[in-house]
Amino acid sequence: MDDSEFLAGYDPRAFPAVAVTVDVVALTIREGALHVLLVERGEQPHAGRWALPGGFIRPDEDLPEAAARELAEETGLAPRVHIEQLASYGAPGRDPRMRIVSVSYLAFAPRLPDPRAGSDAADAAWRRIDRLPELAFDHDRILGEGLERARAKLEYTPLATTFVDETFTITELRGVYETVWGVPLHAGNFHRKVLSVPGFVEGTGQTTEGGGTRGGPRARLYRAGDARLLHPALLRPAREEAAG
Amino acid sequence: MDDSEFLAGYDPRAFPAVAVTVDVVALTIREGALHVLLVERGEQPHAGRWALPGGFIRPDEDLPEAAARELAEETGLAPRVHIEQLASYGAPGRDPRMRIVSVSYLAFAPRLPDPRAGSDAADAAWRRIDRLPELAFDHDRILGEGLERARAKLEYTPLATTFVDETFTITELRGVYETVWGVPLHAGNFHRKVLSVPGFVEGTGQTTEGGGTRGGPRARLYRAGDARLLHPALLRPAREEAAG
DNA sequence: GGAATAGTGTCTCTTAGACACTATTCT
DNA sequence: AGAATAGTGTCTAAGAGACACTATTCC
Numbered sequence: 340m341d342d343s344e345f346l347a348g349y350d351p352r353a354f355p356a357v358a359v360t361v362d363v364v365a366l367t368i369r370e371g372a373l374h375v376l377l378v379e380r381g382e383q384p385h386a387g388r389w390a391l392p393g394g395f396i397r398p399d400e401d402l403p404e405a406a407a408r409e410l411a412e413e414t415g416l417a418p419r420v421h422i423e424q425l426a427s428y429g430a431p432g433r434d435p436r437m438r439i440v441s442v443s444y445l446a447f448a449p450r451l452p453d454p455r456a457g458s459d460a461a462d463a464a465w466r467r468i469d470r471l472p473e474l475a476f477d478h479d480r481i482l483g484e485g486l487e488r489a490r491a492k493l494e495y496t497p498l499a500t501t502f503v504d505e506t507f508t509i510t511e512l513r514g515v516y517e518t519v520w521g522v523p524l525h526a527g528n529f530h531r532k533v534l535s536v537p538g539f540v541e542g543t544g545q546t547t548e549g550g551g552t553r554g555g556p557r558a559r560l561y562r563a564g565d566a567r568l569l570h571p572a573l574l575r576p577a578r579e580e581a582a583g
Numbered sequence: 584m585d586d587s588e589f590l591a592g593y594d595p596r597a598f599p600a601v602a603v604t605v606d607v608v609a610l611t612i613r614e615g616a617l618h619v620l621l622v623e624r625g626e627q628p629h630a631g632r633w634a635l636p637g638g639f640i641r642p643d644e645d646l647p648e649a650a651a652r653e654l655a656e657e658t659g660l661a662p663r664v665h666i667e668q669l670a671s672y673g674a675p676g677r678d679p680r681m682r683i684v685s686v687s688y689l690a691f692a693p694r695l696p697d698p699r700a701g702s703d704a705a706d707a708a709w710r711r712i713d714r715l716p717e718l719a720f721d722h723d724r725i726l727g728e729g730l731e732r733a734r735a736k737l738e739y740t741p742l743a744t745t746f747v748d749e750t751f752t753i754t755e756l757r758g759v760y761e762t763v764w765g766v767p768l769h770a771g772n773f774h775r776k777v778l779s780v781p782g783f784v785e786g787t788g789q790t791t792e793g794g795g796t797r798g799g800p801r802a803r804l805y806r807a808g809d810a811r812l813l814h815p816a817l818l819r820p821a822r823e824e825a826a827g
Numbered sequence: 828g829g830a831a832t833a834g835t836g837t838c839t840c841t842t843a844g845a846c847a848c849t850a851t852t853c854t
Numbered sequence: 855a856g857a858a859t860a861g862t863g864t865c866t867a868a869g870a871g872a873c874a875c876t877a878t879t880c881c
Contacts, residue, residue, distance in 0.1 A: 549852075552853075
């Protein structure tokens with residue numbers, strides 16, 4: 340793998356320095372809308388533009404640790420945050436100063452507090468997905484891939500539960516799906532479907548204190564079950580193919 | 584993303600060197616069995632052990648180019664090879680000499696010729712998945728994740744067609760699924776299912792020259808269609824959950 | 828002729844989704 | 855009372871899978 344290349348004359352120490360960063364696509368739901376954590380860059384290049392939070396990996400930390408640290412620097416790390424690797428990007432010109440390979444991570448978080456701008460950013464904020472400026476570097480692409488991954492993951496994993504409180508109603512869970520997928524779902528069918536998937540949610544025996552603000556009976560409260568995959572999956576409503 | 588960190592006192596140039604490599608999980612089917620491309624290491628560490636082909640990225644090449652180059656160095660790059668990124672690994676101790684971040688790629692290839700050992704390896708060979716030695720570094724884990732990705736991708740993409748010739752019979756295609764998934768499939772149901780998925784395969788009007796070696800009618804020949812996703816998907820037979 | 832295979836027909840069971848309906852709670 | 859919501863019942867259409875069957879080809 341690498342000795343190999345020493346033989347072939349490719350000593351990495353002779354290369355222009357390569358730096359490795361992690362960038363985090365952190366998603367949460369606020370006021371019924373999907374939000375992503377962004378930081379405003381204080382320095383060149385792209386000073387003043389918004390970007391995904393991220394930074395260089397440190398010598399003694401693994402990649403997932405670096406991603407968790409970067410997220411925590413902006414938000415304080417909540418206990419129930421889910422983090423998974425997304426993809427890596429290393430096009431030679433993606434940062435104008437030097438060769439940078441970025442490993443991106445996707446994070447799902449329940450109601451996090453407003454971020455504090457880390458030492459490394461002019462500002463930090465949760466921004467609505469549907470009202471975003473153009474991002475720095477290739478972060479638009481990374482965010483796009485993160486969103487698609489998130490939408491797909493809701494289909495076959497119980498990760499929608501990481502967007503809500505520890506106990507939640509089926510209607511709240513449906514709200515997560517509707518917000519992330521951007522489509523309305525049929526309340527009755529969704530309800531029955533969620534309860535029919537083994538291990539997705541488990542009842543607590545409790546109900547909400549009162550009905551909704553606009554009426555209705557008290558809803559039963561559930562917590563996340565122990566399933567790690569959903570069988571059968573909750574598929575997104577069929578987007579009609581453009582193909583004939 | 585990085586200016587930021589300069590401010591915080593993390594100049595990457597002051598770090599111990601970080602090297603970036605690509606490692607390739609290249610899969611093909613030979614004699615009805617799934618095979619992976621491995622190289623025998625000639626140098627320390629792990630001299631004499633088998634490993635995934637890979638090597639350092641070069642200053643002017645993007646990550647996918649590096650993966651394609653590494654694969655081509657061993658096999659000569661066939662025109663119909665599919666390559667996609669798998670994941671990245673950067674645990675501090677994964678290579679004993681220095682900090683190495685590896686970006687892994689997954690490749691599907693039809694009947695490739697026997698590999699030639701590149702300049703960088705003692706030997707190279709297609710090895711049966713079910714008869715593997717323990718691999719060097721963390722390559723067992725990378726291979727495992729590549730296999731799971733491949734099995735999942737056959738469900739909802741037409742990538743099974745990249746394992747067979749440009750024209751193929753439904754039975755040959757079924758053989759790909761059976762080999763990769765490791766389960767027998769019902770011939771009749773598979774046949775009807777494949778033809779019912781829009782854009783999966785398209786008929787050529789041709790048939791095989793003769794029937795099978797053990798009899799049977801001539802089979803129609805198909806080529807890959809233009810679908811990039813399969814709707815509906817071909818799901819793996821339900822593996823009964825251990826959960827009660 | 829006998830065996831193996833390609834391809835089709837048919838039936839059952841499960842699931843997605845549309846729609847209807849009851850019961851509960853808020854204003 | 856009227857409106858909104860939680861949760862359930864029922865019907866239909868589609869797909870997965872089991873099984874049966876015909877036609878074709880090799881030995």
